[in-house]
Amino acid sequence: MALHLKLHTQPDVPLEADCISPDRMQSLKNNEISSMTVFHGNRQVKLGDFFDCKGTFDGEITIDGDLSNIKHIGASMSLGKIIIEGSVGLHTGAGMQGGEIIIEGDASDWLAAEMLDGKITVKGNAGHMTGCGYRGSSIGMQGGEIFIHGNVKNETGHVMRRGLIVVGGDSGDFTGVNMIAGTIIVFGTMGIRTGAGMKRGSIISFNEAEILPTFSRNCEYQPTFIRFYAKYLEKNGFLVDPSYANGSFERWSGDSVEINRGEILLSKHKNK
Amino acid sequence: MIEKTNKKVVEENKNIKIVHDATCTFCGCVCDDMELHVDVDEKRIIKSKNACVLGRAWFAEHTIENAPAAMIDGKEVTIEEAIEEAAQTLVNAKFPITYGLSDTTSEAQRQAVAITDYIKGNIDTTTSVCHGPSGLAFQGVGESTSTLGEVKNRADLVIYWGGNPAESHPRHFGRYAVTPKGMFTPNGKKDRTVVLVDVRKTKSAGVADILITPKPGKDFEVLWALRALVKGVKLSSDIEKETGVPLEILTDLAKRMKECRFGVLFFGMGLTMTRGRHFNSGALLALATDLNEYTHFVAKPVRGHGNVTGADNVVAWQTGYPFGVNFSRGYPRFNPGEFTTVDTLSNGDADAALIVASDPGSNFPKKAIEHLKNIPVITLDTKTTDTTKLSHVAFKTSTYGINTSGTVYRMDDVSITLRPAFESPFPDDEKILKSIKKRVHELILKNSHSGGASGEAKVAAAVNPL
Numbered sequence: 080m081a082l083h084l085k086l087h088t089q090p091d092v093p094l095e096a097d098c099i100s101p102d103r104m105q106s107l108k109n110n111e112i113s114s115m116t117v118f119h120g121n122r123q124v125k126l127g128d129f130f131d132c133k134g135t136f137d138g139e140i141t142i143d144g145d146l147s148n149i150k151h152i153g154a155s156m157s158l159g160k161i162i163i164e165g166s167v168g169l170h171t172g173a174g175m176q177g178g179e180i181i182i183e184g185d186a187s188d189w190l191a192a193e194m195l196d197g198k199i200t201v202k203g204n205a206g207h208m209t210g211c212g213y214r215g216s217s218i219g220m221q222g223g224e225i226f227i228h229g230n231v232k233n234e235t236g237h238v239m240r241r242g243l244i245v246v247g248g249d250s251g252d253f254t255g256v257n258m259i260a261g262t263i264i265v266f267g268t269m270g271i272r273t274g275a276g277m278k279r280g281s282i283i284s285f286n287e288a289e290i291l292p293t294f295s296r297n298c299e300y301q302p303t304f305i306r307f308y309a310k311y312l313e314k315n316g317f318l319v320d321p322s323y324a325n326g327s328f329e330r331w332s333g334d335s336v337e338i339n340r341g342e343i344l345l346s347k348h349k350n351k
Numbered sequence: 352m353i354e355k356t357n358k359k360v361v362e363e364n365k366n367i368k369i370v371h372d373a374t375c376t377f378c379g380c381v382c383d384d385m386e387l388h389v390d391v392d393e394k395r396i397i398k399s400k401n402a403c404v405l406g407r408a409w410f411a412e413h414t415i416e417n418a419p420a421a422m423i424d425g426k427e428v429t430i431e432e433a434i435e436e437a438a439q440t441l442v443n444a445k446f447p448i449t450y451g452l453s454d455t456t457s458e459a460q461r462q463a464v465a466i467t468d469y470i471k472g473n474i475d476t477t478t479s480v481c482h483g484p485s486g487l488a489f490q491g492v493g494e495s496t497s498t499l500g501e502v503k504n505r506a507d508l509v510i511y512w513g514g515n516p517a518e519s520h521p522r523h524f525g526r527y528a529v530t531p532k533g534m535f536t537p538n539g540k541k542d543r544t545v546v547l548v549d550v551r552k553t554k555s556a557g558v559a560d561i562l563i564t565p566k567p568g569k570d571f572e573v574l575w576a577l578r579a580l581v582k583g584v585k586l587s588s589d590i591e592k593e594t595g596v597p598l599e600i601l602t603d604l605a606k607r608m609k610e611c612r613f614g615v616l617f618f619g620m621g622l623t624m625t626r627g628r629h630f631n632s633g634a635l636l637a638l639a640t641d642l643n644e645y646t647h648f649v650a651k652p653v654r655g656h657g658n659v660t661g662a663d664n665v666v667a668w669q670t671g672y673p674f675g676v677n678f679s680r681g682y683p684r685f686n687p688g689e690f691t692t693v694d695t696l697s698n699g700d701a702d703a704a705l706i707v708a709s710d711p712g713s714n715f716p717k718k719a720i721e722h723l724k725n726i727p728v729i730t731l732d733t734k735t736t737d738t739t740k741l742s743h744v745a746f747k748t749s750t751y752g753i754n755t756s757g758t759v760y761r762m763d764d765v766s767i768t769l770r771p772a773f774e775s776p777f778p779d780d781e782k783i784l785k786s787i788k789k790r791v792h793e794l795i796l797k798n799s800h801s802g803g804a805s806g807e808a809k810v811a812a813a814v815n816p817l
Contacts, residue, residue: 092446093700095680120445120702121471121679169689188688207688214687215490253630272571272627292572292590293579336578336637 081162082112082136086144088129092120093168097151099126101159101178105136147187153180156197169206172199175223185229189213194242196222200315204229207251210244211237220244220261226315233270236263239280247317255282258341264308266317277334277341283308285323285346294333299347301327323348366391373770375402376454376752377409379654379762380520380527385410389772396753396772403521410772413733413750420777422745430746430778430786437705437729437744438790442798444703444727446679447472450692451709452666453659455731455780456757456769460658460665462784463707468669469791471678473701476662477655477709478674479691481620484629485636485652486663486673487687491629492636497615497649498763499526504533505647508611510546512635513570514619514653517555523653528617529558535612544607548573549621561604566595571627573601574634580605581641609645616650623652654762657752661760696722705787706730707780708748712738731780746783749775757781 082104095118098104104112113127126132130142139160146152146167153161157176166184173192180199188206191199192213205227211234212219219238230248237253239261246263252270255263258277265284274282275291283305309324326348333341373385387410388398399410421433428436441447449467452460453476467474478486502509509528516523524530529545536542540558547559550567565573572594576586580602591597608614616639622631635650642648654660663673670676672685688694692711695701696719703726712720713736727743730736739745749755754775758766 092702093698118680121447122445214487214685252627256630272630275571275575275630292576292586292593293584335584336575336582336641 080134080137081139081141082132083134084130084132084140084142086129086142086146086149087131089145090119090129090148092148094119094129094149095151096126096129096149097154099140099142099152099161100154100156101136101138101140101161102156104140105138105159107136109133109135147185153178156180166203172197175199186227188232191220191223191225193218194220194223194225198224199226201225201227201229204248205231207232207234208237209235210239210242211235218259226317228316230267236261239263245312245315245317255280255341258282262308264312274333274341274343276337278337279340281342281344283328283344285320285348288343288345290331290343291333293335294331294343295335297330297332299327299329301325302344305344320348365393365397367397368773370770370772373772374752374759374767375399375406375409376657376759376769377405378520378657379660380522381657381759381761381767382406382522382526383767387772391773394773394775405521410753413753415775416734416747418735418747420747422742424743430783433744433746434783434786434790437787438794440703440727440729440743441466441470441472441705441787442791442794444470444472446695446701447703447705448692448695448701449474449705449707450711451477451707452662453477453656454708454751455658456751456755456759457658457661457665457766458757459707459751459780459784460662461669462781462788463705464666464669466705466784466788466791467676468678469788469795471681472705473677473679473690473692473695474666474670474674475676475690475692475695476659476666476674478659478663479687480693480714481655481659482623482632482652483674483687483691484623485618485632487629488632488636492633493640494636495639495643495649496651496763498765499528499651499761500763500765501613502528502615502649502651503531503536505535505613506533506615507536507542508544508546508607508614510548510608510614510616511555511559511653512548512616512618513621513623513625513631514617515549515553515555515621516617516619516653517553517557519619519655520653523617524555524558528615544611546604546607561600563596563600563604566593568626569594570622570625571631571634574631574638576601577605577608578634578638578641581609581638581645608642608648611646611648614639614642614646614648616648617653618650619653620655651763658759660762660764661758661766664760664764693719696720702726704728706732706738706742707784708732708751710736710738712736712741731783733777747777748783749777749779751779755779755781 098115109132115126141162150169153172155174158178160179163182169187170189175197176195177197182201185203186201186205190209210220221240224243228247233251236255240259244263246265249267250265255274258280260279263282268286269288309319328344331343368389370387373387374383386400395414396410419427421430530540532539546561548563639650667673670683675687675691677684677690729744730739730742731746733750752769
């Protein structure tokens with residue numbers, strides 16, 4: 080039976096609970112887990128003041144309740160699995176080094192910020208700065224996979240260095256801004272200024288997008304690798320229309336104000 | 352004529368004091384060449400020589416009001432009672448926030464940072480709702496900078512982007528950037544080319560040799576195109592369709608930028624507070640950096656409040672970050688979007704607020720104001736405002752630069768000492784904040800001795816020298 084945490088008291092100010100991580104909980108008894116320290120605003124309190132703890136850790140932690148005011152869950156985790164039954168607050172999976180987080184509801188801003196490895200799946204929407212670097216950081220996500228079935232807001236994949244971000248819905252402005260490398264796939268529409276300042280990396284969209292004047296159109300072609308991606312995405316719960324995967328894509332290269340080695344691929348299927 | 356003569360006679364009979372080299376703290380220009388004529392008996396400034404229209408209004412409006420110095424829930428109390436209540440409120444809060452600070456002295460700002468550090472709160476300044484995006488961009492891109500004195504003496508290409516200084520900073524043209532004669536610009540305006548980039552023709556357009564009007568919300572694209580042109584990248588003429596600016600105009604501007612001796616980009620909130628925000632500022636700063644491959648080019652934000660630059664400086668040298676700083680874990684963390692005041696209020700995070708010299712109750716989003724109404728608010732302000740009206744504890748304080756001496760920072764980070772004109776019966780912000788800080792410290796020590804605080808808090812309270 081998995082370790083089960085159930086929120087019994089809603090915090091009245093944000094609760095910072097970076098102790099909710101398989102790495103920290105794997106060798107502890109339930110009473111020890113309940114005694115772990117969390118920050119309720121500026122007060123150090125016990126995890127048990129907010130959560131009931133049942134079951135035993137078998138590599139998996141399930142968390143119940145509205146966690147939208149709880150931050151840093153699964154931050155820096157390197158193993159195991161966390162299943163969040165509802166929505167969750169800021170910085171979930173930030174700096175994650177391995178393992179898996181599944182969020183049944185929505186995720187807030189800075190989801191998987193500066194992630195190193197592992198996998199995050201969000202069944203709902205995610206906020207701003209998904210897989211980004213923190214302010215002042217020159218490198219964001221450095222590995223791992225983020226699958227979001229809904230929409231994301233601005234700056235997804237900001238200064239991303241490696242890894243994969245898949246957005247089932249729409250993305251906001253500045254998708255892949257200052258991207259260094261890695262792959263972002265957006266099923267829906269992207270906001271403005273996609274890939275601004277990108278050095279390398281691929282941004283793939285199944286819709287049209289506004290392209291900055293510093294990108295240049297190269298060609299229209301049928302990239303083989305997208306078919307492989309499509310199969311992989313289907314395994315991860317995304318429905319990919321074969322006419323997109325097998326269809327033509329318009330390739331734009333940029334950003335010419337940087338080293339011009341990034342690419343934006345836009346599906347032509349919609350125009351047919 | 353008779354009226355004027357009578358007025359002169361009346362003025363001659365008054366007890367007039369003249370303050371030379373006084374400083375106007377209305378806007379970020381912080382002009383320090385004021386000559387103030389003060390009616391000492393009536394305690395008001397009757398003439399402010401050298402001031403612009405905004406400065407004259409600033410000096411004329413700040414008179415001594417007949418109002419209580421301190422109130423709790425709208426009832427007059429002694430200052431000591433108000434300080435006790437304020438300190439208790441802040442110490443008991445789990446997520447106290449400090450906000451404002453841009454219209455007070457740096458000495459008072461320093462006290463506010465210390466209080467926030469003691470109470471493990473969250474400190475933010477009005478920067479977060481004006482040039483906060485520029486603060487983020489400085490960190491992300493860097494800043495090629497100079498003083499306004501260097502601009503006056505050297506700049507031969509002056510570009511204003513997304514601002515209307517003729518109305519917001521009326522002396523910016525005459526004192527610093529357009530018409531003054533400098534060491535290497537002996538003919539003033541004749542030695543300079545002035546470019547204005549704005550989505551509409553404002554009163555500032557009168558001084559511009561070149562006026563560029565991009566489509567609204569297309570500043571980033573124009574800046575990005577200029578960066579490309581400066582780097583020698585060829586662009587399509589479709590740029591005009593997208594941005595509203597013909598390629599020839601952009602090419603000409605890029606050429607002028609590369610060929611000038613000393614160029615400066617002044618940017619305002621028309622750039623920082625439109626879609627793209629910190630990326631707009633970042634694009635402009637990156638353009639200035641790119642241009643340093645060819646010539647000397649600097650970029651400066653045109654700051655609004657009199658000491659908002661001081662707020663950035665003081666918060667930065669005390670915490671390491673300029674705004675949006677959180678101490679809840681006992682050390683400073685910076686994260687605009689999470690720890691900026693609009694967010695802490697709109698998300699319902701804050702449970703008490705210390706507002707210094709600012710009026711968020713009148714200009715914040717509705718959701719934030721609604722939350723502000725539901726938490727205990729402590730205000731320090733020279734006037735009655737929407738925020739002081741909803742305050743639990745309200746202090747009326749004296750005005751910096753008019754009644755209070757101290758230090759302020761001009762928009763180019765140059766510090767200037769204030770020469771007050773006349774005394775106020777109200778205490779200054781620094782004095783009130785010092786008293787609150789002292790009482791907060793006592794309460795924290797008391798809690799730590801009675802076992803009310805964590806070990807970490809005990810250590811912090813015992814060793815914190817602030």
